[in-house]
Amino acid sequence: MPASKVYTIPALKRLPVYLHHLRALHAAGEDYVASPALARALRLDSVTVRKDLEIIGVAGLTGVGYPVEKLIDGIETFLGWKNSSEAFLAGTSGIGNALLGFQGFSAYGLKIIAAFDRDPPEDGMIHGVPVFPFSEFRHLTERLKIRLAILCVEEEDAQHVAEQMVEAGILAIWNFTRRTLHLPSGIITQQVNLAGDLAVLSVRLAERLHGASRIPDPDLKGVK
Amino acid sequence: MPASKVYTIPALKRLPVYLHHLRALHAAGEDYVASPALARALRLDSVTVRKDLEIIGVAGLTGVGYPVEKLIDGIETFLGWKNSSEAFLAGTSGIGNALLGFQGFSAYGLKIIAAFDRDPPEDGMIHGVPVFPFSEFRHLTERLKIRLAILCVEEEDAQHVAEQMVEAGILAIWNFTRRTLHLPSGIITQQVNLAGDLAVLSVRLAERLHGASRIPDPDLKGVK
Numbered sequence: 277m278p279a280s281k282v283y284t285i286p287a288l289k290r291l292p293v294y295l296h297h298l299r300a301l302h303a304a305g306e307d308y309v310a311s312p313a314l315a316r317a318l319r320l321d322s323v324t325v326r327k328d329l330e331i332i333g334v335a336g337l338t339g340v341g342y343p344v345e346k347l348i349d350g351i352e353t354f355l356g357w358k359n360s361s362e363a364f365l366a367g368t369s370g371i372g373n374a375l376l377g378f379q380g381f382s383a384y385g386l387k388i389i390a391a392f393d394r395d396p397p398e399d400g401m402i403h404g405v406p407v408f409p410f411s412e413f414r415h416l417t418e419r420l421k422i423r424l425a426i427l428c429v430e431e432e433d434a435q436h437v438a439e440q441m442v443e444a445g446i447l448a449i450w451n452f453t454r455r456t457l458h459l460p461s462g463i464i465t466q467q468v469n470l471a472g473d474l475a476v477l478s479v480r481l482a483e484r485l486h487g488a489s490r491i492p493d494p495d496l497k498g499v500k
Numbered sequence: 501m502p503a504s505k506v507y508t509i510p511a512l513k514r515l516p517v518y519l520h521h522l523r524a525l526h527a528a529g530e531d532y533v534a535s536p537a538l539a540r541a542l543r544l545d546s547v548t549v550r551k552d553l554e555i556i557g558v559a560g561l562t563g564v565g566y567p568v569e570k571l572i573d574g575i576e577t578f579l580g581w582k583n584s585s586e587a588f589l590a591g592t593s594g595i596g597n598a599l600l601g602f603q604g605f606s607a608y609g610l611k612i613i614a615a616f617d618r619d620p621p622e623d624g625m626i627h628g629v630p631v632f633p634f635s636e637f638r639h640l641t642e643r644l645k646i647r648l649a650i651l652c653v654e655e656e657d658a659q660h661v662a663e664q665m666v667e668a669g670i671l672a673i674w675n676f677t678r679r680t681l682h683l684p685s686g687i688i689t690q691q692v693n694l695a696g697d698l699a700v701l702s703v704r705l706a707e708r709l710h711g712a713s714r715i716p717d718p719d720l721k722g723v724k
Binding site for chain 1: 595
């Protein structure tokens with residue numbers, strides 16, 4: 277990684293969006309892509325695209341564009357997705373169940389190798405992923421040296437379970453609950469805020485139906 | 501709504517986070533909350549909190565704080581969540597299924613009143629929501645005047661289904677697929693970017709394990 281480069285969260289969040297599109301271009305036999313074409317495809321402006329790709333440190337050729345394969349490799353390397361990182365998931369009902377069934381994570385070097393629940397299913401498997409009782413979490417985290425956990429438990433259990441995760445050695449928690457977690461500094465948490473998306477949609481729709489917009493044009497913002 | 505007020509997407513996304521916490525405070529019998537307390541609970545800085553709440557136009561009392569009930573009412577009104585808006589969902593496997601099972605949306609005034617799938621289940625219901633074949637989408641959208649749709653179909657079908665939604669009269673699409681949608685201007689889309697969250701987690705974790713951070717402290721950014 278370009279160790280000195282500082283970048284923003286939105287830019288970081290767009291990298292997988294580029295990666296996904298670049299892989300499609302690569303599959304379609306495209307060797308180069310120009311930033312305006314990338315911008316159009318992903319509904320971003322080309323200035324944003326060029327700035328974002330600076331993070332990767334792959335240069336585009338004037339009149340030719342960016343080398344697709346180099347860019348894919350650069351983003352995967354930057355994100356550390358070249359070799360998959362293993363994760364545990366806690367809470368297998370609702371969204372947790374859906375995430376276990378979601379194949380797409382492998383494309384991002386994420387492999388959910390085990391799940392944990394208050395009461396695991398009879399056959400101990402969900403979507404081919406083994407499910408253990410919470411009592412096994414600490415033991416397996418230490419033994420398999422897992423550092424990333426996905427939190428999908430009931431909101432009222434979220435803080436407690438997250439604390440147990442940290443005690444077990446988890447360093448990063450992807451929080452799918454609506455509980456704001458309070459954990460020791462140094463523990464990395466990322467909260468999925470679906471209600472936030474819904475807020476943006478609600479307000480935009482109300483403005484679309486009842487009048488003037490008071491938020492920036494989404495087309496020039498890309499994925500939030 | 502204070503018609504002149506302009507606000508940012510991140511601020512808008514934080515409103516449901518405030519709302520959620522304020523409802524808990526209200527349930528606990530709290531009448532007032534000070535911005536520093538709100539900031540601590542939600543891991544934001546109090547300047548951000550005060551700025552965000554300016555959007556709502558509810559004033560805090562010096563030394564007392566914000567009136568909790570007024571703030572709840574203000575946010576709900578601002579987001580148009582006082583009276584629930586009805587939505588359709590397309591694609592009932594994976595994440596779509598999980599969303600149908602998720603009770604939480606009602607707290608945000610969202611009611612998924614019907615779902616659509618290539619092949620609906622035998623009994624025509626998932627988590628108590630009726631599921632129809634896609635062929636019924638247009639008819640029911642027009643008849644029930646639905647404007648908001650949740651897109652959970654396979655990525656390769658996303659653009660096509662989204663176009664059909666727009667033809668049927670849908671104005672806002674919550675896109676849970678990884679396909680960037682290209683739709684007529686005026687159509688509102690909000691894309692869920694889980695891979696983006698994962699990118700942030702991956703890079704933070706790598707930095708936590710291998711050295712200096714090059715992204716801003718999440719504690720002062722709150723929910724992305």
